[in-house]
Amino acid sequence: MPDVETVAGETTEQASRKERYFLRFTRSQRVLHAVLFTTFLGLAATGLPLRFSSTPWAVWSAQQVGGFGAIIFFHKLCALILTLAFLIHFKEVMMRGLAHKEKGIFWGPTSMVANWQDAKDLFGHFRWFLGLGPKPQFERYAYWEKFDYWAVFWGMVVIGFSGYAMWFAPFFARFLPGWALNAVLVVHGEEGLLAILFIFSIHFVNTHLRPDSFPMDMVIFTGVESEGEFRSKRRHEYERLAAEGKLESKTAPAPEAWLIKFSRIVGFTAIAIGLVLLVLTLSAMFL
Amino acid sequence: MPEAALEVGSLIAVPVRWVVCLVRWGFPFPEDVTQDCAVLVSGVGSLIRIGAGLRSGIVSVCIAVLALAVAPGVLHAQTDCLACHAEKSMQDAAGHSIAVDGQKFKASMHGSLKCGACHADIKAYPHPDHVAPVQCKSCHTGQASDLEGSVHAGASQHPCTSCHGDAHSIFPRTDARSAIYPLNIAQTCSTCHGSDVVSKKHGLSNVAQPYVDSIHGMALARDGLLVAANCTSCHGSHRILNHRDPASSTFKANIPKTCGSCHAGIAEQYERGVHGRALAAGKSAAPVCTDCHTTHSILKPDDAEFQLRTAPFCGSCHKAQFTTYRDTFHSQLSVLGGYVETARCWDCHGAHQVLPASDPASPVAPANLVTTCGQCHQGANPRFVQYQPHANAHVFKLSPALYLVRMFMNILLISVLTFFAIHTLMWLIRSRYEQVRKKKAEGGKNA
Numbered sequence: 001m002p003d004v005e006t007v008a009g010e011t012t013e014q015a016s017r018k019e020r021y022f023l024r025f026t027r028s029q030r031v032l033h034a035v036l037f038t039t040f041l042g043l044a045a046t047g048l049p050l051r052f053s054s055t056p057w058a059v060w061s062a063q064q065v066g067g068f069g070a071i072i073f074f075h076k077l078c079a080l081i082l083t084l085a086f087l088i089h090f091k092e093v094m095m096r097g098l099a100h101k102e103k104g105i106f107w108g109p110t111s112m113v114a115n116w117q118d119a120k121d122l123f124g125h126f127r128w129f130l131g132l133g134p135k136p137q138f139e140r141y142a143y144w145e146k147f148d149y150w151a152v153f154w155g156m157v158v159i160g161f162s163g164y165a166m167w168f169a170p171f172f173a174r175f176l177p178g179w180a181l182n183a184v185l186v187v188h189g190e191e192g193l194l195a196i197l198f199i200f201s202i203h204f205v206n207t208h209l210r211p212d213s214f215p216m217d218m219v220i221f222t223g224v225e226s227e228g229e230f231r232s233k234r235r236h237e238y239e240r241l242a243a244e245g246k247l248e249s250k251t252a253p254a255p256e257a258w259l260i261k262f263s264r265i266v267g268f269t270a271i272a273i274g275l276v277l278l279v280l281t282l283s284a285m286f287l
Numbered sequence: 288m289p290e291a292a293l294e295v296g297s298l299i300a301v302p303v304r305w306v307v308c309l310v311r312w313g314f315p316f317p318e319d320v321t322q323d324c325a326v327l328v329s330g331v332g333s334l335i336r337i338g339a340g341l342r343s344g345i346v347s348v349c350i351a352v353l354a355l356a357v358a359p360g361v362l363h364a365q366t367d368c369l370a371c372h373a374e375k376s377m378q379d380a381a382g383h384s385i386a387v388d389g390q391k392f393k394a395s396m397h398g399s400l401k402c403g404a405c406h407a408d409i410k411a412y413p414h415p416d417h418v419a420p421v422q423c424k425s426c427h428t429g430q431a432s433d434l435e436g437s438v439h440a441g442a443s444q445h446p447c448t449s450c451h452g453d454a455h456s457i458f459p460r461t462d463a464r465s466a467i468y469p470l471n472i473a474q475t476c477s478t479c480h481g482s483d484v485v486s487k488k489h490g491l492s493n494v495a496q497p498y499v500d501s502i503h504g505m506a507l508a509r510d511g512l513l514v515a516a517n518c519t520s521c522h523g524s525h526r527i528l529n530h531r532d533p534a535s536s537t538f539k540a541n542i543p544k545t546c547g548s549c550h551a552g553i554a555e556q557y558e559r560g561v562h563g564r565a566l567a568a569g570k571s572a573a574p575v576c577t578d579c580h581t582t583h584s585i586l587k588p589d590d591a592e593f594q595l596r597t598a599p600f601c602g603s604c605h606k607a608q609f610t611t612y613r614d615t616f617h618s619q620l621s622v623l624g625g626y627v628e629t630a631r632c633w634d635c636h637g638a639h640q641v642l643p644a645s646d647p648a649s650p651v652a653p654a655n656l657v658t659t660c661g662q663c664h665q666g667a668n669p670r671f672v673q674y675q676p677h678a679n680a681h682v683f684k685l686s687p688a689l690y691l692v693r694m695f696m697n698i699l700l701i702s703v704l705t706f707f708a709i710h711t712l713m714w715l716i717r718s719r720y721e722q723v724r725k726k727k728a729e730g731g732k733n734a
Binding site (some may be wrong): 049050051053054058059062067068071072125126128129130131135144151166169170171173174176177178179180181182183185186187190191193194197198201202205206210211212 | 615616618619620621622629664666667668670673674675678680688689692693696697699700704707711713714715716717718719722
């Protein structure tokens with residue numbers, strides 16, 4: 001396995017000098033992802049000790065930071081930042097889709113909204129897994145990326161609402177039934193757990209750790225993708241842009257060395273923290 | 288004739304002794320003047336009888352009167368013993384000190400007694416070969432019989448002096464010099480009960496340090512608060528019984544009364560509550576003061592340790608309530624420690640006067656919930672207190688809506704994760720297979 005990594009790394013770096021690069025994520029999208037994963041790690045790290053409060057590591061970590069008071073402070077702080085990021089993103093999507101009538105936001109190949117093609121891609125992907133068909137090619141957002149997006153979207157609405165309902169329980173009690181005050185904790189905890197398990201295992205593997213991207217897909221950090229990677233990972237988008245004659249307008253300069261280094265440090269740190277939390281979560285659930 | 292000679296000799300010996308006493312300890316030792324005088328008188332009598340042939344009886348009488356006239360007005364018979372026993376290095380055959388500090392003894396509780404009052408079998412010098420141990424019970428009969436029935440029975444192992452200190456310097460318990468003065472008791476009892484060796488031997492725990500660190504111990508040691516509970520306040524003094532003995536002040540059923548001797552108000556509340564009533568009805572499982580507050584440590588209710596151990600203790604009887612409590616946010620906060628502002632059993636149900644929700648005086652009676660919850664939750668309102676602090680999400684009949692929400696969330700979690708686990712695992716295998724095949728085709732290295 002290490003051999004493959006080195007070889008892959010070398011070839012990518014050698015190729016990078018000649019290859020063209022294409023912009024995939026704007027700066028604001030990358031910042032949004034950075035804010036999202038930073039606050040998510042913060043929320044997970046402070047939420048898990050509460051969810052599994054009787055485990056030794058929960059008690060230990062609570063003691064390290066000064067007890068529950070400190071934990072809930074950071075949890076709420078991260079929640080506020082994430083809420084803000086969510087609202088900014090939501091406003092931006094609405095502005096682009098509704099106010100500016102930008103095409104491809106709500107429908108079409110560049111939209112995050114699921115369509116029939118995604119179902120066919122999922123089916124085709126499974127056929128390929130089993131060796132029953134060709135490897136399907138994808139558009140700008142593949143079905144698992146759309147799932148990631150909507151899972152986070154739904155998750156933030158559900159976890160956010162239930163979280164705020166607990167934070168401001170007397171206020172929410174004015175229009176929620178009594179049992180809902182009990183339910184919000186269950187919902188918050190279970191949905192949080194789902195998010196943590198999903199992100200730290202499925203998202204990590206799908207996006208970063210699978211052989212095609214191992215050990216990390218840098219595009220969300222650098223914003224650009226090499227032509228080779230672009231073509232192999234999203235051939236339909238590449239071909240569509242080429243056919244539309246828009247390929248040239250998407251070219252971008254190769255990422256600078258410091259940015260790659262910085263992104264690696266940040267990205268690996270995030271993945272490492274995530275994996276530690278995943279192990280702790282699984283141990284608390286099954287041990 | 289030799290006896291008469293001895294008595295005449297006392298005419299010299301007694302004044303010499305007076306002089307010695309005067310020099311060494313000073314006077315007065317007044318109460319034994321009569322005894323010394325009697326010795327002198329008998330000495331004078333002997334002198335008269337012996338000297339009848341030499342001098343006239345009148346002269347002899349005059350000498351005797353003169354001797355009495357010049358004698359100091361303050362005299363003492365303890366000085367007889369102290370003439371020897373004042374020597375600080377004095378030891379018996381076994382090597383035990385038999386020295387007595389006359390001045391200290393004088394000031395002590397027994398200072399007015401003659402030595403013979405306790406050392407009854409020592410009447411003359413030389414002393415008998417075997418001297419019987421002093422029997423305090425010859426005077427202190429009540430205390431002795433109490434002690435005999437107690438855990439400290441057996442005078443050889445637990446002589447009176449082990450608690451009251453040196454026999455010749457026993458002071459009343461109101462005197463700061465006393466070993467049983469409230470501020471000194473803990474130290475006195477710790478001589479044995481602060482020793483790991485002694486504790487282990489008797490199967491006891493070493494309770495000295497926990498007590499010293501407790502609010503009772505702190506009040507005594509730091510503030511010198513005489514009314515703070517010391518060892519004897521709870522255990523008694525002479526009649527200390529094992530806590531399993533129903534007559535013991537530390538027997539479970541007697542604990543509220545024992546603690547209530549100081550904490551009368553709390554004891555009264557406790558007696559009104561369900562636990563006090565259960566205990567009074569003979570239900571020995573009902574919790575008493577020490578179950579929550581502990582015995583020697585007396586954990587402070589706002590200490591994390593108290594909070595962490597006490598809710599599970601309530602749960603040792605109230606199992607279902609504790610299980611459902613554990614599912615709540617209150618409990619999640621509770622077990623992490625370090626943050627005390629979360630509702631634990633007693634915060635809602637009351638600590639001492641625990642009453643059922645059906646009792647209008649109970650803090651968890653429906654009419655009182657807004658107030659009770661409002662202690663922490665500002666803005667608590669009638670709808671807010673519909674929250675179920677003991678909701679059971681695992682039984683449909685008990686909380687159907689909550690049960691369904693939980694089921695939905697669980698199904699969502701399991702199905703999403705199962706689907707993607709299969710999907711991603713297959714993808715991993717397939718991608719790896721492709722990668723290896725491609726590398727092979729290129730003739731390069733592969734894993």
